[in-house]
Amino acid sequence: MAHPVSFDASRLDVLMPMHVLVSADGIVRHAGPTLKKVHPGREIVGLPFFDLFERRRPGDPMDIRRFCRTVGAKLSLRLRDPDRTTVTGIAICLEGDDGVLVNLSFGIAVVEAVARFGLAGSDFAATDLTLELLYLVEANAAAMEEASKTGARLAGAKDAAEAEALTDPLTGLDNRRGLDIALNRLISRGTRFALMHIDLDYFKAVNDTYGHAAGDLVLQRVAASLRAITRGGDVVARIGGDEFVAVFMRAADETQLAELAGRLIARLEEPVQIGDSVARISASVGVTATNLYARPELDRMIKDADAAAYASKRRGRSCYTLVHHDRALTEPPGDGGRAGSGAEEAGVRPDDAMPGTVDAAAAVGRGPAG
Structure with a gap:
């Protein structure tokens, strides 16, 4: 034999902070503290139940008295708030046609609801699995954040390692691999x-x-000088002890190439102060360009530029040699002075046009005393 059990509203508030007592004519008689909290600044007691909630499915009852027929069945509702927050619930009929007791839950929308309404652990029943769910969500978020940070650190380390593998440590320029x-x-x-x-x-x-x-x-001064005459998109690399390669995007014809090579040599011939002394260097330069070939091939261009630099060295140093159109240098010259049929003879700068040119004896000249 069943015995009636009665609870006052305060005890219902502890057991079911999201409950609502609805009269037989559909008016809210009492609401749990959490349900009140999600309606800030609004007195919900005395309002029609369906002014606060709307059905999510057409089959849900609109007549509160028909809730009694849904005993044990889940109700799917939405709050009539700007975000149309979803809630689920279960209803039981009170004795004596005294209305309906509906207990509600945010279900899977609890995480958004907690943030949206500023809810805390005390807003849920002590036995509510929502607390465990929130803990898991927070733990998962923390784990994901840490994983993201770890991933970012690893990606940064990978990028740094890749950059280091492509960079000459002394000058900060690309190395041979980076150039390739x-x-x-x-x-x-x-x-x-x-x-x-x-x-x-x-x-x-x-x-x-x-x-x-x-x-x-x-x-390092050479590297700085090469950077100074390059622009964004150009590439500068140190490929050996005292060998460098510069790649220019803007040079198109032989006149431009000659002017650029001349400025490069002049820049490198600027004296370098070392203590009380002045060191002077220069450069032998070999120049080629893709538009000098019917079909540019990287290996051939590199060999041609290297051979042209060798030709400049043979011609007395401190000069440049242009690879001539599609008749590029393929081997060092053997005539003791000429750069070979593939080199542009005009590429050698006259001595009187090279006031900064140095010879071997002047390579380590002394600076002014004191």
């Missing part, structure tokens, strides 16, 4: 560019006289 990647990308895209092979002149004399630290300083 950049050039292969340009060739594959059909990008037009000029390539200069730069072999420093008189660097060994500086290195032997002042030591490796001074030599490193000179190499």
